[in-house]
Amino acid sequence: MTGTKFTYPLHTDLLDELTFFSPGPYGATKRFNFDFYTREFDITSPKGGGIDGSKVSEFYKEGKILDIAEYCLRDITATWELFLKWKEYLRW
Numbered sequence: 001m002t003g004t005k006f007t008y009p010l011h012t013d014l015l016d017e018l019t020f021f022s023p024g025p026y027g028a029t030k031r032f033n034f035d036f037y038t039r040e041f042d043i044t045s046p047k048g049g050g051i052d053g054s055k056v057s058e059f060y061k062e063g064k065i066l067d068i069a070e071y072c073l074r075d076i077t078a079t080w081e082l083f084l085k086w087k088e089y090l091r092w
Contacts, residue, residue, distance in 0.1 A: 014079070017086055034078070043081045046074035 015031060022029035035052075038045040046052075051059055051071045059068050 012083065012086075014082055014086060017090065034075075037082055038078050041082055041085045043078050043085070044074070046071055046078050049074065 014037075018037060019029040019031050022031070035045050035047055037043075049067065049071055051067055056068055056071070059065075
C-alpha cells in the first residue's frame with residue numbers, strides 16, 4: 001500500500017468515515033465501538049456467540065479455536081455489511 005489512509009483509494013477506515021474523521025470522544029461525531037455501529041445499522045453483532053475480542057486469549061488457552069474462528073468470521077461479515085451500508089447511504 002502506498003500513500004496514507006487519506007490518499008489510498010483502496011482503503012476505507014469505517015470508524016473515520018462514520019465520525020467524519022473526528023478524533024475526539026465527544027460531540028456530534030463521537031466515536032463508538034463496533035458493536036454500537038452494528039446495532040445502529042441493524043447488523044448482527046459478531047459478539048452474538050458469547051465471545052468478543054477481549055475473550056480471545058481466554059478461549060485460546062481453553063483450546064476453543066473453532067469458537068475464535070467463528071467469531072472472526074462473524075466480525076468480517078459484520079464489517080462487510082457495515083461497509084455496504086456506509087457505501088449506500090453515507091459515502092459522498
